[in-house]
Amino acid sequence: MTDLKSKLHSLRIDKGPARAGRGRFRRWPLWLIGAIVAAGAFFALSGKFRGPVEVTTTTPTVISPEQLAAGQPILTASGYLVPRRRAIVSSKIQGRLSELRVEEGSRVAEGEVIARLESRDFEAQVARADAAIQRSLAAIERASADLAEFERQLRKATRLVAEGVAAVDDQEAAASRVAIARAAVDQAKAELAVARGDRELAEANLANTVIRAPFTGTVVRKMAEVGESVAPIPPGVNISTASGAIVALADLDTLEAEVDVGEANVAKLVVEQPAQVTVEAFPDRKYKGVLRQIIPSADRTKATVLVRVTLVDKDRNLKPEMSARADFLSLRAENAPVPSAPEILVPADALVKAERGTSVWIVENAGGRKALRAAAVTTGETRPAGVVVTSGLAGGETIVLRPAATLKSGEAVAIKGR
Numbered sequence: 001m002t003d004l005k006s007k008l009h010s011l012r013i014d015k016g017p018a019r020a021g022r023g024r025f026r027r028w029p030l031w032l033i034g035a036i037v038a039a040g041a042f043f044a045l046s047g048k049f050r051g052p053v054e055v056t057t058t059t060p061t062v063i064s065p066e067q068l069a070a071g072q073p074i075l076t077a078s079g080y081l082v083p084r085r086r087a088i089v090s091s092k093i094q095g096r097l098s099e100l101r102v103e104e105g106s107r108v109a110e111g112e113v114i115a116r117l118e119s120r121d122f123e124a125q126v127a128r129a130d131a132a133i134q135r136s137l138a139a140i141e142r143a144s145a146d147l148a149e150f151e152r153q154l155r156k157a158t159r160l161v162a163e164g165v166a167a168v169d170d171q172e173a174a175a176s177r178v179a180i181a182r183a184a185v186d187q188a189k190a191e192l193a194v195a196r197g198d199r200e201l202a203e204a205n206l207a208n209t210v211i212r213a214p215f216t217g218t219v220v221r222k223m224a225e226v227g228e229s230v231a232p233i234p235p236g237v238n239i240s241t242a243s244g245a246i247v248a249l250a251d252l253d254t255l256e257a258e259v260d261v262g263e264a265n266v267a268k269l270v271v272e273q274p275a276q277v278t279v280e281a282f283p284d285r286k287y288k289g290v291l292r293q294i295i296p297s298a299d300r301t302k303a304t305v306l307v308r309v310t311l312v313d314k315d316r317n318l319k320p321e322m323s324a325r326a327d328f329l330s331l332r333a334e335n336a337p338v339p340s341a342p343e344i345l346v347p348a349d350a351l352v353k354a355e356r357g358t359s360v361w362i363v364e365n366a367g368g369r370k371a372l373r374a375a376a377v378t379t380g381e382t383r384p385a386g387v388v389v390t391s392g393l394a395g396g397e398t399i400v401l402r403p404a405a406t407l408k409s410g411e412a413v414a415i416k417g418r
Contacts, residue, residue, distance in 0.1 A: 060386075073276070075327075083217075088233055090230060090245040093232070096118045097225070100114070100115045100225065129196075140189055150177040220250045222247050258306060260304035271294065272291060274331075288311070347386050371411060
């Protein structure tokens with residue numbers, strides 16, 4: 001029996017080492033996973049698997065020698081283009097529009113007919129006034145004839161009284177008839193004056209049915225159509241809320257920029273100060289301007305003062321109510337030398353300052369992708385348009401705004417918004 005148990009025990013399989021080996025086999029994937037994660041983290045931190053970094057870019061501002069000769073920008077203000085000479089054209093009397101000869105953009109000369117109102121009733125008033133004048137003239141003629149007859153009778157009665165043939169009462173009666181006839185003539189003449197006044201009024205009303213351009217300009221808005229009723233519009237009414245007007249007219253030759261300048265900066269400006277005006281519609285075009293007027297009152301809600309800038313070299317591309325920006329220039333000394341090279345300015349938040357100097361990040365095309373390159377620059381004075389860069393830039397580069405501290409030279413980037 002004991003021998004049988006010994007034999008069976010010798011045939012038994014030892015499971016201890018197998019379990020140990022199986023446990024090491026089970027722990028092996030965990031080490032593998034850990035190594036893979038560590039390698040991934042290393043490569044991620046090294047930037048090998050990172051995609052292009054998104055950046056915001058701009059281009060330097062280049063001021064030409066001609067612009068520098070006029071002075072340096074000292075203040076910038078925004079506003080709109082407005083015509084100095086503008087009007088809402090309406091009729092002087094209420095009526096119905098029977099004819100409209102203009103459209104938006106029509107060029108009209110001073111005194112040119114723009115529209116007409118229905119005028120049959122005013123024509124009838126003129127005809128009635130003419131009839132009243134004729135009636136008054138006839139009454140004057142009749143009263144004058146009566147006066148002449150009564151004056152003849154008075155002369156006869158006076159002679160007869162002097163000869164003692166007629167009574168004095170006859171002379172006095174004749175004199176009374178002369179006085180009455182003269183009063184009738186005066187009344188007829190007064191009625192004639194009233195009739196002529198009525199005719200002038202009727203003619204004026206008839207003339208008011210013809211609406212003419214008050215000055216030479218361009219129709220910027222048509223506000224009524226044929227068949228609509230129009231009426232006189234009081235002064236100072238907003239174009240957008242004017243009811244009963246016919247057209248809005250503007251002299252585009254008098255376009256100027258109206259900009260809001262902060263109260264704290266208005267002391268920097270004087271009348272006749274040079275300026276450069278830019279409109280959003282044509283950002284690459286700069287128009288010469290001159291400060292014409294500083295309004296002598298402030299807007300308390302915005303803490304600004306309205307300033308008007310006359311455009312010296314405006315063109316037909318400019319339209320009223322376009323958004324505009326005016327850069328006011330410093331008053332240049334009379335004998336100051338004219339600069340020979342353009343001036344380059346960059347925003348202050350594009351500069352990277354370090355112990356070794358100042359630099360900017362430039363975005364360049366390299367091997368079909370956009371990559372970064374650090375460029376050392378030398379800076380000068382700070383202006384409203386940016387910081388002057390005296391060396392390191394040519395003016396046409398694409399530079400990074402508000403660059404992150406982690407940017408590296410040669411790193412791939414993508415420009416935001418593109």
